[in-house]
Amino acid sequence: MTPEDQEETQPLLRPPGGSAPRGRRVFLAAFAAALGPLSFGFALGYSSPAIPSLRRAAPPAPHLDEDAASWFGAIVTLGAAAGGVLGGWLLDRAGRKLSLVLCALPFVAGFAVITAAQNLWMLLGGRLLTGLACGIASLVAPVYISEIAYPEVRGLLGSCVQLMVVTGILLAYLAGWVLEWRWLAVLGCVPPSFMLLLMCFMPETPRFLLSQHKRQEAMAAMQFLWGYAQGWEEPPLGAQHQDFHMAQLRRPGVYKPFIIGISLMAFQQLSGVNAVMFYAETIFEEAKFKDSSLASVVVGVIQVLFTATAALIMDRAGRRLLLTLSGVVMVFSTSAFGAYFKLTEGGPSNSSHVDLPALVSMEPADTNVGLAWLAVGSMCLFIAGGAQALRCLLAGLCLLHLRCPFHSGLCP
Template identity: 40%
Template sequence: MASERNEATPLLQKKKNDRKKIRNSWLFVAAFSAVLGNFIFGYAMVFPSAVIPQLQMDKDPSMHMDVHQMSWFGSVFAIGAIVGGLSAMVMNDKIGRKHSIMISVIPSTAGFLMMAAANKVWLLLLGRLLTGIAGGITASSIPVYVSEISHPRVRGALGSGPQIMAVFGSLALYLLGLILPWRWLAVAGEVPVLIMLLLLCFMPNSPRYLITNNKRDEASRALQWLRGPDSNYITELNQIERSVNSQVGIQWSDLRSPFFYKPILISVFMRFLQQMTGITPILVYLQPIFEKTSISLKPEFDAAIVGGVRLCSVVIAAALMDKAGRKALLYTSAFIMYLATLTMTISTHQLSCDSRNITAEVPSAADAYGAMAGHAVSSGTIIPLISIMFIVFGYAMGWGPITWLLMSEILPMTARGVASGLCVVVSWATAFALTQIFMHAVEAYGLYAPFLFFCVICVLNIIFTAKCVPETKGRTLEEIENYFRTGRTFTIAES
């Protein structure tokens, strides 16, 4: 049997009865309490999709938007997310992941209330900015918190929780947009905010954060609560403590070490390429995109269908995360998006409708909204709907949830708070640029131009996955850290 062992064999063997010892429902309650923040994030991010069409038909002409205001309404959320990500870089290590998530309630509540009561466009923009700040904080804090409280056997499934809940939030917005006026959509956003705050009051801090701050007794109680009193949590606690004690604070000179710069660069580039697929502008402007393509169904119904497809795909990804492996899903995801964006490019390029900005041809944005929806419907216009469905399906299968999960898995403990905040800043700076440019690119060149760009990015994603991304399936956080330290193995020593 000894001959069967090799360099990639973990030195800490897992016992066969480990699986039954981690079946503690409190772990899933804690994870659910945290990822409610991602539900709010998903709801707030796609808010313009359902609201812009309603605003264009609002009786108050001061609430009507031209193309520049639409671009800012869609993209200012990303500016807020950058501010939130920068704030989380400090808060994650100073006050902990849980309390950082709880603080996001303040800008989130204020932002939704401001949009609900808005009587000027600038108030809507300010409300979007505040909800973006909350989104940046949660996007940086929640994946790290969930990863640090999870057992390795279920970290893949729980790690996909943030993406799943973000999808649930977006779908809730699309569905509520069918029945609620836009002001009540903002009011409805307050409900999950208050539920999250209430639940998190009873949840423990991350054991790793507690040990880092010399609170071993509290960390022991937290891990016992998360794993169950009959589990072998003391062994895991000792392993976490050894990992924390073996690390020192990061210095600028440390960035020359592959142990630090490789996982940081991989995480940053993954978040950059994730956004460059165009998923944010596609989701934010979903209904206006369908209006441009003259889909047979009403745009709000098309948006709800796409939201349902997105939800199904992330559930499938969660089920496959710890079976198929991270890299296999990233390959599949990028290839599906490549085919879908290529189809969308060809389809929209061949559409007979004029690619010029219709708002330039009509006296008001409200008239433009009606004009966009008034093109003759042809049998070929079902193709854009199918293409968008597969773009969203492909993204949610891999490049959506796995980039969040890998970020929390591969970043070194000492750099995790700062590096995760940096990833969020890079991600949302990219999202802001794309969301701001998207409508102007459509106006200048037609809908096919941005989708052609997204198609090229998908090819780059496949190459990046092959050359740079490690497989972390079934590995502990300590084994992953040791892989980047040695460059050749995932194994760790007992001492």
């Protein structure tokens, strides 16, 4: 493909003479869309503090045994898988804006059902609805943000999507420290409600409007978002739709990066990072920490910090180096965490608890548990490696122009 052809297939419009847009409403629109990934992260992190809270709840509140707790955390993935398929269908038929508006509804409905839950089935139904919304939001929000952003801020706004996901997880952990499961579900309704309200005042993306041959609406959207519309060039209509055909997989330049991208995404998911996010507090309870909520918050903070760090250093350090380093860190940390459980298995320390009064003070309550620090330390390393791996992986896939049809969006 020649440079001229590449320039023609750019997904966004270009100003004449290279002039930079001056509008700032694009940041408001991006923030409104990013509330979807924030809600997505909150839904992922919700089960971690909610499961211990439900186990402590007195009747008539529903009670979770081990099997029910496993389903409560994992069923969100089934909803997200369906949401990923539904989001892909909505994206090109209902449009980017309407898809985001629609995904706010199952978010609110799901948390509302959890809030009113009187039995296990209502809890699972609510989690399934929030999972459906997660799948839609994880697919639609990045597309909306990339198509409304002008080149000077496209990278910045694009990096905010993953950062908002991990911020939502951290928000769930922090709120779960002080709120029981019902009030935590009420809080979960707030971000999608704000997204629904704000998106009603935001325009559709210019690219989608042009694909629907609505040039006047596209110009109005550009004027709203960027503060300038006159003289903008419309890309050739033939370049607006680049459909993927299975026959293209016969080309080495297509199937090799496609297989690499799919494999990396699969292995990243199989690393267990989602399980850690879903059951962080339960894991630390099993590791015999008295204040497992605080340990979960530490993990959430580490994830946010290293996601932001990966975004800042990725272009300088390179995707391949960071992915390799992240893999090594994750192998080492999970091995250390497994070693901790093995060393404390069946010993007298199995009935002891470890207090976490402060982030830097992790002294064991029992001297027999001398390796108690290993649990939090190894988990923090695992999360740090996973955050960097995911951030680099998503950026690499974007550079390869890959769109995985099997990705459900469950990437914390």
